[in-house]
Amino acid sequence: MSGDRISRRAFAGGLAALTLPRQAFAQGYAGLGETADGFAPVVPGKTFAFPADHGPHPDFRIEWWYLTANLVDATGAPCGLQWTLFRQAAAAPPQREGWANQHIWMAHAAVTRADTHRFSELFARGGVGQAGVTAKPFAAWIDAWEMKGTDTTDDRTLAPVVLKASAANFSYALTLQADRAVVLQGDAGFSRKSERGQASYYYSQPFFRAQGTLTVDDKTVDVSGQAWMDREWSSQPLASDQTGWDWLSLHLSSGDKLMLYRLRQKDGQDYPFGNWIAADGSTEAITGRDIQMTPKATAEVAGRKLPVEWQIAIPSRSFLISCKPLNSKAWMGTGFSYWEGPISFAGTHNGVGYLELTGY
Template identity: 80%
Template structure:
């Protein structure tokens, strides 16, 4: 890669991060509560179309392809990994050519074990071929990081796909397969984020089985386990008084899946939501009033006090679990910093999952 290309990419990414950080301070986590005049709006009743909706939606301001995996290595040790590609439009309107393109791409990758947490971050400007997403066959990439399908990839299940990313002291390569279709979150894929109309389009593939290799400090091991991919796009998913979220994706030992989050508000009236996903892929929304998310223990990381242990209860389902992190110090010290790491849980149900904490 030429020095000119690298410096331009770093400059574009740095300017984007600084601009977004300014907005983030006043508009909730990562500026996601900023008014989105001129961008497409999220409304109920969308009919999802695959493979098209696996690809980008540039008329909307923000979008991500987000994968987490709970794995076990060949020595029986638990570990986790994250792969995320974010797209943000700097302004609405027709897409510019080359460096004039208004799409900014950012990617995060991480590996977490009980004894270490490693992460890396990349930036690119759209329009120059260095990052992007194609729907069929799926190709989501930035530099040499990629989530990639093939002619064999089924549009409904988005399977099989391969995944790879690296940092100076880690790398991984996985194959992901699922035998059930993707799952629409919320009301048919319309996911409300507040009582005042904020929402996103949101679907997941929570049934991936993962296998491959993971290396930390040039020591590769074989890994296998379960993975969860979230696809979400919007133009203003948060209201201005929402400061961040606490989000969980849970793989139950029964084969069921559970997605839960609470959006924190400045007035203390948090907005919770859940979706129970049966092992057969059928879903049932869980009303916010039936969700109890109680922080039980905190850890001091990067000058912040973070609630990394939780008690979760859903009385209507006789569901009560205690969640603990694999590594309490799984801090993502990226441009927009947050906590993200694998967890395990016990109680009325057992299993593994991922916890994300933003806006602290």
């Protein structure tokens, strides 16, 4: 979730690059607080249905398919991968055909090691087949980048899938397996983002096991590890006074998972939320009053100070950890930029995960 910058959950940069109107993005962080007139609302009580909800929701303004992976190579050296596909509607329904289609697609891919961070970005116009998503058989693609199901993909787990991306100086290909169902975030998939009613529909697959290859500067290595996919869609996910967010996905060594975010507001009253995901797939929401997210160290990145080290406390669970990045320079210098990279953590619990920082 960047100042006048953007990440996975915003597409102003992509739209500007495609000469679409900037004024639509004048309200709030990256325009995500703009009124949602003409688009479908996000309301409590939705019944999720799979495979349909793995696919696109064109009546909503924005959505994304967002995957991060914490991996190691054959020597045990850690690395991280990112693969994201975003859809943004430049105008409300009804849907238009062909080149008149109002949907813009944007994708980011990245590789992070301790010694390097590489990223790439693609754009496509909707309606012409260059990018898109199908629910069954599952496939999400933009040009040659893809997250694609197989003949045996289970709708409940969204596995197995294959993941591919390539750029001038890196590429990767992974197979992702999972034996637990996707997890609904928030209140049965209704993820509130402010006290004023902004929200998204949100589910995750935090149980992916990943195996494949990573190539950097023409050197290919085998990699394996854990991956996490987030799916969200909304028409107005943020309030106009929310300036950015700090988001973490954590793989605990116990097999449990933890998602946390803190939406920052101009008045200093942050809006935090979390979800504890047990190893068996059961979940328990963690309310803001029980979440303490404290920046502990900053790094100079791209001309700004970013809080790349954190202390996280959840007193009700006797949970206290310190998080450190694999590479503090994991800056996504895309059309609208943000920080996104793998982290490790230790304390009452140990493990690895991903951190995203926007709005700084």
